Amino acid sequence: MLYTLMLALNEQFxxxxxxxxxxxxxxxxxxxxxxxxxxxxxxxxxLIRYLKRSNRTDQAWEYGLVNVEGKSGTPTMGGxxxxxxxxLSCILWCDLANRFIQIxxxxxxxxxxxxxxxxxxxxxxxxxxxxxxxxxxxxxGGFGVVLSIIYLHPLLSPVSIEFASKLYLPFVKSPVLDLxxxxxxxxxxxxxxxxxxxxLADGLDGLAIVPSFFVASVYGVFAYIIGNFNLAExxxxxFMGGTGEIVIFCAAMLGAGIGFLWYNAYPAQIFxxxxxxxxxxxxxxxxxxxxxxxxxxxxxxxxxVAEAFTVFIQKxxxxxxxxxxLFYRAxxxxxxxxxxxAETKVVIRLWIxxxxxxxLSLSTLKIR
Amino acid sequence: xxxxxxxxxxxxxxxxKNLATAENYLRRMxxxxxxxxxxxxxxxxxxxxxxxxxxxxxxxxxxxxxxxxIPELCRILTSDNEIGFIRRNSASTLIELEESSPEIxxxxxxxxxxxxxxxxARAADALALLGDPDTALxxxxxxxxxxxxxxxxxxxxxxxxxxVFREKNFEVRSALTRALGSLLTSxxxxxxxxIILQDDHWKVxxxxxxxxxxxxxxxxxxxxxIVEVLKSVDLTSQDFVPAFPIRxxxxxxxxRNGIKGD
Numbered sequence: 169m170l171y172t173l174m175l176a177l178n179e180q181f182x183x184x185x186x187x188x189x190x191x192x193x194x195x196x197x198x199x200x201x202x203x204x205x206x207x208x209x210x211x212x213x214x215l216i217r218y219l220k221r222s223n224r225t226d227q228a229w230e231y232g233l234v235n236v237e238g239k240s241g242t243p244t245m246g247g248x249x250x251x252x253x254x255x256l257s258c259i260l261w262c263d264l265a266n267r268f269i270q271i272x273x274x275x276x277x278x279x280x281x282x283x284x285x286x287x288x289x290x291x292x293x294x295x296x297x298x299x300x301x302x303x304x305x306x307x308x309g310g311f312g313v314v315l316s317i318i319y320l321h322p323l324l325s326p327v328s329i330e331f332a333s334k335l336y337l338p339f340v341k342s343p344v345l346d347l348x349x350x351x352x353x354x355x356x357x358x359x360x361x362x363x364x365x366x367x368l369a370d371g372l373d374g375l376a377i378v379p380s381f382f383v384a385s386v387y388g389v390f391a392y393i394i395g396n397f398n399l400a401e402x403x404x405x406x407f408m409g410g411t412g413e414i415v416i417f418c419a420a421m422l423g424a425g426i427g428f429l430w431y432n433a434y435p436a437q438i439f440x441x442x443x444x445x446x447x448x449x450x451x452x453x454x455x456x457x458x459x460x461x462x463x464x465x466x467x468x469x470x471x472x473v474a475e476a477f478t479v480f481i482q483k484x485x486x487x488x489x490x491x492x493x494l495f496y497r498a499x500x501x502x503x504x505x506x507x508x509x510a511e512t513k514v515v516i517r518l519w520i521x522x523x524x525x526x527x528l529s530l531s532t533l534k535i536r
Numbered sequence: 537x538x539x540x541x542x543x544x545x546x547x548x549x550x551x552x553k554n555l556a557t558a559e560n561y562l563r564r565m566x567x568x569x570x571x572x573x574x575x576x577x578x579x580x581x582x583x584x585x586x587x588x589x590x591x592x593x594x595x596x597x598x599x600x601x602x603x604x605x606i607p608e609l610c611r612i613l614t615s616d617n618e619i620g621f622i623r624r625n626s627a628s629t630l631i632e633l634e635e636s637s638p639e640i641x642x643x644x645x646x647x648x649x650x651x652x653x654x655x656x657a658r659a660a661d662a663l664a665l666l667g668d669p670d671t672a673l674x675x676x677x678x679x680x681x682x683x684x685x686x687x688x689x690x691x692x693x694x695x696x697x698x699x700v701f702r703e704k705n706f707e708v709r710s711a712l713t714r715a716l717g718s719l720l721t722s723x724x725x726x727x728x729x730x731i732i733l734q735d736d737h738w739k740v741x742x743x744x745x746x747x748x749x750x751x752x753x754x755x756x757x758x759x760x761x762i763v764e765v766l767k768s769v770d771l772t773s774q775d776f777v778p779a780f781p782i783r784x785x786x787x788x789x790x791x792r793n794g795i796k797g798d
Binding site: 493507508510513 | 707739
């Protein structure tokens with residue numbers, strides 16, 4: 169909104185040269201992050217109070233007394249904070265006519281609604297289960313279908329249709345495969361897998377949010393390079409005009425994430441709930457697809473991949489088929505806690521791993 | 537693993553009626569509503585082809601106190617072909633049944649060499665609870681914990697301290713330590729426990745601390761000697777339990793004023 173306004177003003181008043189700053193992606197990205205951060209900080213306390221008053225909390229009472237060591241009673245659905253901060257910052261700083269941004273805003277609404285519904289069901293029926301697994305998959309797959317249609321349609325696609333269905337791998341310069349219409353199925357798989365993996369990681373204070381903003385930052389760098397003709401040519405990426413706006417979106421994710429961490433850091437005053445975790449996963453998946461760096465997630469989102477992998481192996485293969493555990497517990501963070509490592513230590517160690525993986529991912533820019 | 541997958545899918549083809557009954561029995565037992573024909577049902581279903589049913593039968597034997605199947609449980613516990621969870625639950629059931637005999641102890645000792653860590657851990661737990669102090673049994677445990685005789689070890693090496701242990705899994709080492717503490721009878725065996733007090737995993741050290749005073753008193757150590765040994769234990773840990781002062785205040789306020797309720 170500000171972008172359009174300021175550029176229009178600049179056209180009207182060419183003497184106001186500073187307004188040209190709004191044309192720079194880096195400038196808008198910085199202010200997008202700051203806006204999202206400040207908005208999160210401001211909205212945090214009233215939202216926490218509102219969620220507490222409306223009883224949107226984990227079960228608070230146990231055996232007549234409150235558990236002194238536990239975190240029961242902490243407000244949940246903090247994803248509202250993250251999504252509203254990203255949304256607001258995006259509306260202010262992004263070019264809303266950009267197709268990539270339109271898709272990402274649509275993703276916020278879709279996954280936000282799905283996550284909120286899941287949290288609502290959990291709270292309503294006082295159950296851990298929430299929305300049945302098949303409905304969750306249906307929602308995530310549904311978004312994948314919509315995204316596939318937009319992405320592969322010659323008139324709707326934000327990317328050039330000639331490489332829309334091509335697969336790019338980290339460390340490899342040229343596309344390895346053209347999936348054609350099957351790329352749609354691949355999109356559905358990516359959306360479902362990434363969205364669920366972030367959801368699974370959301371089990372300890374600050375665990376999901378920090379690796380999420382590391383991932384968003386790395387994808388922001390990739391989006392910047394892919395959207396800049398000279399840099400794309402230098403790093404041997406296919407140039408995709410307009411992905412620069414994704415940088416601003418990623419910056420908003422970073423700002424909103426840090427703002428949320430302010431309240432979610434151990435001991436958490438608010439949990440993101442499925443409203444946050446499913447949405448963050450969905451947004452990261454969408455960004456990965458839009459920048460054509462789906463496989464990069466295996467490296468940059470290694471923490472999420474490990475969390476999902478442990479659950480998949482343990483829950484679907486080892487326990488029901490082989491009748492024993494492979495890991496002490498699943499997901500990974502529970503296995504680490506089971507080994508006698510305190511929550512804060514588990515979280516910080518996984519942050520360190522996520523940071524190293526982010527650096528490793530950035531190295532794939534050059535090692536190709 | 538492939539053969540296990542094939543077996544799983546074959547079992548899936550088989551009749552599932554028994555599994556529904558088994559799950560129903562389990563639910564009833566959890567509500568303290570014991571089915572009348574439980575003993576017969578357990579005995580029959582310990583041989584069921586579907587492993588989920590056998591697993592429930594083993595659990596129900598413990599919950600329902602079906603002591604007549606103890607020999608069967610000992611066989612299952614030491615069987616190489618049985619599913620890991622069922623072997624583990626057999627050891628748990630033996631604990632629940634609170635019966636001790638040389639045959640049970642023998643099976644438990646064999647289970648200490650199981651390939652699945654949960655079975656080894658539960659077998660060690662069972663030995664700690666069911667066995668009485670016994671020199672031979674304690675020596676067996678030491679053999680499972682250490683690679684070489686502990687009397688040749690004074691201090692754990694700085695690099696790779698776990699190389700002196702045969703048992704690499706911390707959970708099993710903790711359970712074996714508790715068992716050793718309950719069963720040891722001599723000062724030589726107590727020395728093994730003192731070495732375990734240096735373990736680099738805090739949970740194993742905690743298990744040794746838990747069991748050391750009683751074991752040391754049993755072999756005639758004075759209180760001063762016990763305190764001296766315990767004072768030298770490394771108390772650093774990767775874990776801590778948080779406390780939220782406002783929650784504690786609320787609980788104290790409720791308790792002080794005699795308020796009751798859910």
